[in-house]
Amino acid sequence: KQEVTQIPAALSVPEGENLVLNCSFTDSAIYNLQWFRQDPGKGLTSLLLIQSSQREQTSGRLNASLDKSSGRSTLYIAASQPGDSATYLCASSYTSGTYKYIFGTGTRLKVLA
Amino acid sequence: DAMVIQNPRYQVTQFGKPVTLSCSQTLNHNVMYWYQQKSSQAPKLLFHYYDKDFNNEADTPDNFQSRRPNTSFCFLDIRSPGLGDAAMYLCATSRSGGTLRAQYFGPGTRLTVL
Numbered sequence: 001k002q003e004v005t006q007i008p009a010a011l012s013v014p015e016g017e018n019l020v021l022n023c024s025f026t027d028s029a030i031y032n033l034q035w036f037r038q039d040p041g042k043g044l045t046s047l048l049l050i051q052s053s054q055r056e057q058t059s060g061r062l063n064a065s066l067d068k069s070s071g072r073s074t075l076y077i078a079a080s081q082p083g084d085s086a087t088y089l090c091a092s093s094y095t096s097g098t099y100k101y102i103f104g105t106g107t108r109l110k111v112l113a
Numbered sequence: 114d115a116m117v118i119q120n121p122r123y124q125v126t127q128f129g130k131p132v133t134l135s136c137s138q139t140l141n142h143n144v145m146y147w148y149q150q151k152s153s154q155a156p157k158l159l160f161h162y163y164d165k166d167f168n169n170e171a172d173t174p175d176n177f178q179s180r181r182p183n184t185s186f187c188f189l190d191i192r193s194p195g196l197g198d199a200a201m202y203l204c205a206t207s208r209s210g211g212t213l214r215a216q217y218f219g220p221g222t223r224l225t226v227l
Binding site: 004031032034036041042043044045046049089091093099100101103104105106 | 117119144153154155156158161163201203205207209214215216217218219220221223
């Protein structure tokens with residue numbers, strides 16, 4: 001069974017700290033992996049997408065990496081700010097014939113001013 | 114800006130009273146999805162359309178149905194809402210062509226069942 005796990009479930013850090021969020025998946029035959037941000041009561045905002053052929057993607061202070069052999073993806077946030085407080089979800093899709101995502105349960109991040 | 118729009122943002126219904134949630138998109142994506150998300154849980158896929166082809170998840174209750182009259186619009190019908198159906202309902206789209214296949218989400222509809 002394909003599963004996606006995110007640990008820790010919650011994380012509090014002081015403002016300015018660099019931090020890493022983890023995403024683990026059981027099936028290495030992924031097609032792509034997408035990181036999302038979700039603010040309370042809102043929809044999902046796409047942050048970064050990594051194709052299976054890529055090792056990392058960067059956008060501003062965010063960097064996402066993918067290691068298929070170990071079944072892991074990480075989201076690195078540099079110089080965290082209180083505005084980064086949200087839940088971060090990763091989701092992966094598998095094979096070229098399906099368009100469905102398997103979601104992790106998310107990491108709830110709080111950046112303290 | 115191209116986007117995914119969901120209406121209404123908040124919906125209150127009574128136990129057993131049918132309700133319809135709406136999703137529209139200006140991205141011209143051919144795949145549309147409906148997810149259910151309960152508090153502190155991951156989004157759960159209910160069904161998706163690949164063009165006009167409807168794909169139901171095996172564990173989606175019969176109480177949930179969907180319609181896609183054209184590329185831009187998709188509806189979620191809940192025939193007889195129960196208290197357990199109170200949740201955030203998320204619509205998403207993606208494009209099957211190309212290599213990325215990223216999913217783009219709307220703001221969600223928060224459903225309350227009284």
